[in-house]
Structure formats: C-alpha cells, structure tokens
Amino acid sequence: MNDKELNSCIKKYKKNGENFYFEKIYRHFFSKIHRYISLRILNKDIAEDLTSEVFIRVYRNLNKVNLNAITIKIWIYKIARNLIIDYFRSSQNKINMKSLDEYLERGKELESLDSALVDRRKTVLEDRQFKNEKLIDALNSLPETQREIIFLRYVEDMDFKSISFLLNKREIALRALKFRALENLKSKLIN
Amino acid sequence: MFEKGRKNKINKKVISSRVIKKFLNLIDRGYSIDYCLEKFSPYKKELGPYSHILKNLKNLGNIKNNKKLEDSILEKIYKNSEQTDQIRESNYNVRRIRVRPAFLKPVIVFLSIFMFFSLSFAGTIYASANSLPGDVLYNVKKTYENVQIVFTPYANEGKLYLKFLNKRIDEASALLNRTGTIDEEIIESLLSEIDYNYGKCMEHKSFGKNEGKRIGSRINSLRVIFHRRRGYQNENNDQNLEQQQNGDTQNNTQQIEDTSKNSEQYQGGNNQNINQQQNNNNQDIETQLDNGDKTENGNQNRNGQ
Numbered sequence: 001m002n003d004k005e006l007n008s009c010i011k012k013y014k015k016n017g018e019n020f021y022f023e024k025i026y027r028h029f030f031s032k033i034h035r036y037i038s039l040r041i042l043n044k045d046i047a048e049d050l051t052s053e054v055f056i057r058v059y060r061n062l063n064k065v066n067l068n069a070i071t072i073k074i075w076i077y078k079i080a081r082n083l084i085i086d087y088f089r090s091s092q093n094k095i096n097m098k099s100l101d102e103y104l105e106r107g108k109e110l111e112s113l114d115s116a117l118v119d120r121r122k123t124v125l126e127d128r129q130f131k132n133e134k135l136i137d138a139l140n141s142l143p144e145t146q147r148e149i150i151f152l153r154y155v156e157d158m159d160f161k162s163i164s165f166l167l168n169k170r171e172i173a174l175r176a177l178k179f180r181a182l183e184n185l186k187s188k189l190i191n
Numbered sequence: 192m193f194e195k196g197r198k199n200k201i202n203k204k205v206i207s208s209r210v211i212k213k214f215l216n217l218i219d220r221g222y223s224i225d226y227c228l229e230k231f232s233p234y235k236k237e238l239g240p241y242s243h244i245l246k247n248l249k250n251l252g253n254i255k256n257n258k259k260l261e262d263s264i265l266e267k268i269y270k271n272s273e274q275t276d277q278i279r280e281s282n283y284n285v286r287r288i289r290v291r292p293a294f295l296k297p298v299i300v301f302l303s304i305f306m307f308f309s310l311s312f313a314g315t316i317y318a319s320a321n322s323l324p325g326d327v328l329y330n331v332k333k334t335y336e337n338v339q340i341v342f343t344p345y346a347n348e349g350k351l352y353l354k355f356l357n358k359r360i361d362e363a364s365a366l367l368n369r370t371g372t373i374d375e376e377i378i379e380s381l382l383s384e385i386d387y388n389y390g391k392c393m394e395h396k397s398f399g400k401n402e403g404k405r406i407g408s409r410i411n412s413l414r415v416i417f418h419r420r421r422g423y424q425n426e427n428n429d430q431n432l433e434q435q436q437n438g439d440t441q442n443n444t445q446q447i448e449d450t451s452k453n454s455e456q457y458q459g460g461n462n463q464n465i466n467q468q469q470n471n472n473n474q475d476i477e478t479q480l481d482n483g484d485k486t487e488n489g490n491q492n493r494n495g496q
Contacts, residue, residue: 019269026261026268027261030256030261031256034257034260039251048260048264051264052264052267052268055264055265055268056271059268059272060272060275135247135248136251150248153219154245154249154252155248155249155252156252157252160219179211179212182215182241182244186240186241189240
C-alpha cells in the first residue's frame, strides 16, 4: 500500500468509521508489528498476545488522533514499543529463578533438560522462520539502545527521522549509535 | 622504519573507518548493498563482514505472512471493542444520573468556608463561657450576651438578666477566692454591673419568692470580702513602707460596718418599690466610692507622714 492509499484510508475511516478501512490499515501493519515484537520477545504466545493488544489500542484510539501516512507508522510502533517495555518491567518480578544447587543435585536430569531446551528452542525458531540463530543471539546480547536501533533501521527499514521521533533522540546521535552498534555486532559475530 | 609502519597503521585505521561510514551512509540513502560494494571495490575485505550482516538482517525481516493469525486477531479486536462499548455505555448511564460536580464546585467551596468560619465562631463562644473578667475571651462573652439581649423580646428579658446576674456573681466570687493580689478596678466594675443587673431584674420582676433576698445577701457578702481583701492589700503595702498600722485597722472596721448596713438595706429591698431600690443601689455605689476615696486619702496622708 502506498502513502496516498494509506492517507485516504485513514480519512475515510475517520469520516465513516467503517471496519473495512480499518481492516486495510490493519493488514498493512500486522506483519511488521508482529515481526517487531516477536524478534524482541522469543516466547511465541506472548508475542501474539502483545500484537493483538497493540491493534486493540489502535482500533480504540484511531478516531481520536490526527495522523498521516508517515505519522501513523511511528504511532503504532510507539504503542508496540511501550507494550514491550511494560512487559519486561512486569516480567522482572514474575520470573521464578531456581537455584543452581537444585539443578546440580539432580545430575543426570540436567543433561536431559538441557538437550530438551535446545530442541525446543530450535523448534520455536523454525516455527518463526528465523534460520539465523547466531545473528539473533548476537543481537540479543547487545545493549538495549543499540539493539533497538538496528532492528528499527535494518529490519523494519525505517528512516532516521521517524526513528528520532520514536525514540526522542537527535538524528546525529542515532547515526553514531548505529555505527557503534554495527561494529559491536561485527566483533561479536567474528568471535 | 618503525615510525613509518606506525603511521601507515594509523592511516589504514582512519581510512577504513571513514570508508565504512561512507558505505553505510550510502546504504541509508537507499542504494542497494551490491552497488555500494562495487563503488568501494578496493576495500572489499573490510566491508565484507558489514555487507554480510546487513544482508542477514534484511533476511530476518522477510517472514511469510501468517494469515490465520491475522484473521483470528482481527476477530479478537472486534469482540473486545464490542465488550468495551457495552462497558462504556453502562458507565455513561451511571454518569448521567450523577449530578455534575463542575456546576456545584464554587457553591461547595463557599459553603465549606462559611461552615468553617461559623463553626470556629461558635467554638470561641463556647470556649468563652467559663472565662473570667481580665481573660482574653471575656469580651467575646460580653458581646454575645449583649447580642442575646438585643434579639430577645421585652417579655423574656427578665429571665436573661437573672441569668446574667447569677453569672456575674459567680465570676466575682471566683475572682475574690483567688490567691494573690486582686485587680481592684475590674472587681469594682463587676460589682457595678451586678447592681445594674439587679435593678433590671427588679424592673422585670423576675425574682422568685425568696430569690431576691438570697441574691442580695450574696452580693453583700461579696462586697464584704472585697473590702476586706482590699484592706489587707493596703496593709501589706504599708508594711513594706514600714509605717503605722493603727489607722489601717480602724479603716477596716469602718468598712465592715458600712457593708453590714448595706446588707440590711438589700434584705429589705424585695418588698419595697422599684424606684426606691434603685435609689438604694445608687446610695450603695456612692458609699462604696466614698470608702474608696477615704482609703486612698488615708494612704496619701500616711505617705506624707
């Protein structure tokens, strides 16, 4: 869908409130948002829940906001980003970490558990067609800001202007950050 | 040799970083990766890993659309919106029943301020009920009584005056039973007020059968105590000055005799006419004033000696 078509869709939806136009917008953005969230959160079910919640919020508030074809992209990505941040903040308290001693006592169970975990992870990645495991691991080991900018710039293919609106940072700073992030990634992949 | 080699290393580093930046900027402008690699062909070794990473990242984004998921989530959104609409409608109905606070806000604020001030005023009046003359709140009490008199009809004024008379007498007895020195001016004004109230009560005929006699005797006893205490005070002053005590005791005895005469006059007051009673009261005050003058004169004389 072009920018012009998107613009006309938004205008018509605001005038009539028909679900047909909302569906167009939804289908345009769904795969992007789902990808953006599922790359950050490796749990499949939670990623789906979060994407559904993003579009529920969009459906509720689309009439209240003045948007273009350019700004709607930033707006939806911002909703998704905030939801991801909220999820991590809430999950910090919920994670039940079992102690290492418990695992060491079991001995044999540990190996089988490890192998099971690896298998499960492989199946998860195959499900979501992320064949490049090394890259995802390296990306997830980067600091938050660097990882975010690489995702937004190279995976989602966004402009620096819209990224600067999204993250509330200046373009020059973002370019420098991107360069540093790529160098960091390169060193991690070679090692 | 060593310096040259180092320089070359530095130059290489600087050049490579510049080239990488240029290469990345070109890609940001929208050129394809292969085209950029061709343009910077002499630096292929350094740019190789970057181009590899960028290609992989682009491949990360290419995911097949999961149509089932899309449709299921769309249904979920519409269901959720219907539920929220129902909740909103119910909330709206509740809101319509409730009165809007925006309209009532200034009224509530005004009323609360008014209530606060009125309650505080009532509190001060309540607190002043047990105050004695000379206290801070005594004036509040007096003004409250005056206001009460203004707003009561003439027929009921007698009872009020009786009430005030009893209050004044209690105050005077409380002041006189205090240890230490006495403020003579305050008690004299109090006694004069008592006389005024007594006269008013006689006007309205508010006394019971033996009430007038009893109150009159009480007033007289108060007056006796007052004169006695004033005498003692004068005595103490004299002792400090180390002067004769004979004249003082004589004065005291004279005062007590005078007051006893006054009490006789009061006891007879109930059966006499009102005008006569008023005259008696005036006489009392005059005698009192005379006594006060005498004592003052006596003091002056002694000082002169």
